[in-house]
Amino acid sequence: MSSEKELKKKLIEPRTLKGFRDFLPEAMIPREKIIARIVDVYRSYGFCPIDTPVLEYLEILMGKGGDETDKQLYRFTDSGGREVGMRFDLTVPFARFSAQHLAEIGTPFKRYHLAKVWRGENTQAGRYREFMQCDFDTIGTTSVNSDVETALVINDILERVDPRSNATFTKFQIHLNSRKILTGALDKLGLVDKSTPILRALDKLAKIGKDAVVAEMNQTAGASEEQARAILEIASAQGTNDEILEGLEKNLQENDLGTQGVADLRTILDAARAAGAPADRFVIDVSIARGLDYYTGTIFESFLTEYPKLGSVCSGGRYDNLAELYTKQTLPGVGASLGLDRLFAGLEELGMIEKTASTVDVFIPFFDASLSSKYFEIAAGLRRQGIGVELYPEPKKLGAQLKYADKKGIRLAIVVGSDEVRQGVAMLKDLRSGGQEEVKLEALAESILRTLASDPTPQGNA
């Protein structure tokens, strides 16, 4: 007997793995809201959802990505002896997916994919080992119109990112560049075969400064000081978008690729203006290069203007060939990835996330045990009119029940006792203002909707 008791005492410590997080309702409710808005934007452009497995054959995942990614992979041998790994991004699975299903999906193909990815990163930098990516891509076309659309989707998402309201969020900018411009410039300088180390160095400009970049270009790419300074001059072009583009056009006039890159950016700016984007939303920024090798055209980064240090919250670009490791078919495309966790950290830092632990606007306290069926009837009626209702499950002092509701951020309470039932009314309490009014049961939904509309709260169910 005593050994059984001892056994019972040995509790397993409830804990999460280092670098992994639980999300409580107050974190998840605004997250789900923003995710729903992101998906709305994707869908409004005709992007379609896909999903792929969390586990892939290791050879699929190791094919690309480089040493850094390979080291961070969660990999193991499954019980069937297969070498497998958990996806570390959504691009590699999408490349595999496209190659595998090309005949079914056809081109052009526009997909979005919101899902978790895993990287065994150093957690000291405040990084997580499990995080969410929100990718969208258009493949099977080289048309600049898909670059335009990518820019517009990024814009539309960030405009809707304030969970507190439906108002347009404006405090962000989207930086545009083109690898064609950078490659064109390198071509003119005779450095085109060194573009990878040079662009890697250039990517560090904001972090390490001009002199260190020049030194790195010399060291890793053999660029002379003069060549390196010439690249930096192009990359640091200042002025209005038009001035920068004119300067580039002049600089690159005998280089077809570079000239094409300038034309692409002009098309994007023109179309964005036609679509109604504010004039200062898009910024030509020749300094962004995006480290990854596979970008070949337009490049996108985007920043919260009040928190630029956060880094780009949504980045992407055009590439020549998505799935070359898995198919001979050339699949050009363009897309971007929203870093939901980073964006969320930014919104939190800017005070834009209001904590709420409820998904409803209305609470019904359990006031009279004999009336439980009546409470279910009232709640069902309100739900049929689109009003979410939480019922407290058990009898308790009214004050304690209302405190529970208020703490969760529920706005209204409906108090109904046997007197009220006899008279066909309910007491509608505003837990925020403290006011209350007697309302006929048949007019309850209407009163609630009126109250909520007159002073909308950023509630979970909005």
Next chain:
Amino acid sequence: MSSEKELKKKLIEPRTLKGFRDFLPEAMIPREKIIARIVDVYRSYGFCPIDTPVLEYLEILMGKGGDETDKQLYRFTDSGGREVGMRFDLTVPFARFSAQHLAEIGTPFKRYHLAKVWRGENTQAGRYREFMQCDFDTIGTTSVNSDVETALVINDILERVDPRSNATFTKFQIHLNSRKILTGALDKLGLVDKSTPILRALDKLAKIGKDAVVAEMNQTAGASEEQARAILEIASAQGTNDEILEGLEKNLQENDLGTQGVADLRTILDAARAAGAPADRFVIDVSIARGLDYYTGTIFESFLTEYPKLGSVCSGGRYDNLAELYTKQTLPGVGASLGLDRLFAGLEELGMIEKTASTVDVFIPFFDASLSSKYFEIAAGLRRQGIGVELYPEPKKLGAQLKYADKKGIRLAIVVGSDEVRQGVAMLKDLRSGGQEEVKLEALAESILRTLASDPTPQGNA
């Protein structure tokens, strides 16, 4: 050079692991639609979203679940030497979560969690190794009102499960039982300490028949033939809900627990009627026992009436103590889990899933290369009015572009050439009916909304 070429030729075969699936748009679009409706229902009752990591310490996952689950676990040692595993259900992570965050979340606590789980199951039975669960639970209360709510949530979800329309789906039934009734009956027969093997045998009634169940009860629990037949008689009670409950009441009248179980089921039926559920929606079914040890009260299963062989699509019940492995705090609760993949297989079998590969209702072909900014302007205007629009990205024969749209199931196309721009009009084509009309650009949104409303399609963006 030739070795480089050879290297390039060696493609990695694009394939998914056995038991894992890709979801293409035509599968994902209806899935996302149903998921959104499920979430809507959860939220309308005040259930809140949470999320937990895919990976947990192995000791957390191995604590419960039994040999079968342990064998199916995807487990490995991470690069930090930790023994970890991928979750095989959402209940164990929720138990761990509740124990870990109890002070923050408080009780009663109502959460939902939609997420993937992994089991290395035998794939021959048409089972998948990665699948989605949709769980909801109310913990921290023993009130039967939470049982009522669980029943109502299952009902509301299944009523909304037809992705083709907003009409109420009615072809399902929710079976109710209570472990209290079964335990009460076993108590009367002096078999209460054998309840686990007896209920396991009973669970197989529909599959293996009465005689085999009697034999198993004898073999695994030492029940006499008489005892086993007595249990089966209770479990096979036929008649209306009221008749069955009256019979049970008589049978169990001197057994407190059993009598309580009958009262619970009566309360659920009464409240469901008050909430407007049809009289034949809920069925008292004493034969359902649900194998899992941890249920102690009401039990729920639900079946599509036109496809009962599919098995229960949403099951659950009341339990006494969710998190006993991780905390000394007793956490009673009640909840259920919707098997999305099984439900979806059922809806497909019943012809309720219409294939669509588009998330929009409107298509703009790329008709005149000089007008691309105009197309972006028109599309942006429509999106601002809530109308999703897909633009074809490149010039191609109009017929080919319209065929692309029609194949994806996009309903309307807006054809605009330079003549139309000059006149401020567009040609609005109904790709389904073949009809077309000239519409003023400023009246385009209105015309589109009118056309869609007059003959709504089960489109992705509905």
